[in-house]
Amino acid sequence: MRALLLSMALLLTAALFPAHAQAALPGLTEGVQYRAIDGGQPYQALPPGMVEVAEVFAYTCPHCAHFAPTLDAWAKQLPPHAKLVLVPGVFGRDDDWARAFFAAQASKSLAVLHPRLFAAIHETGELPRNADRAQITAFAGKIPGVNAASFKAAMQNDAALLPKLKYAYEFSARSQVEGTPSLIVAGRYLILGNSYENLLANARAVVNALAPKKTAPAKAAAKPAAPRS
Incomplete structure (x- = not known):
């Protein structure tokens, strides 16, 4: 099956990986909410x-299809310092489904x-999981709101x-993705979970832990004492 296993399965193997004190x-707790990624880097450059909260997904993955509306709603509740980024899984040098994602972006x-x-x-069965580039292009061209020629x-x-x-x-x-959907925060933390809700809760906990540190307001300088008469 082209779609990889659900990333929650990583929870079962997390104990095999050593702790990464530098990413604590x-x-x-590493191995519970997340697994640190040695040498990990974000997918996109952000300010x-x-x-970054990157989701690696596959259109052919039923788990990703079920997860997508929940993830979209969750992303709208993210704090200002976090952003969801979608990353298509690429299963080969020229994956047509991943190509469709980037073509839709463009x-x-x-x-x-x-x-x-x-x-x-x-849901509708309009496209088979093994649809080729021509089938995907023909389908997309019939969707209202899609510029068929541009796509x-x-x-x-x-x-x-x-x-x-x-x-x-x-x-x-490099993010050690073994299943879809997978969430990677800041390029350095692969999120673990035994359900969609748990996965999102753990992702939010990591996002919160990476929030910019608030600086204490500077104390106002003391006013000089008025001269005595």
């Missing part, structure tokens, strides 16, 4: 102080097409897409 988070139709691709595979051109733009596919693949590899 106050109030949290200083911002924390044609400014991701918000419309992202949920429709999940539904087409897992088709983006799907065929190897010069733009192949580097993105390679970069997404490398991110998943």
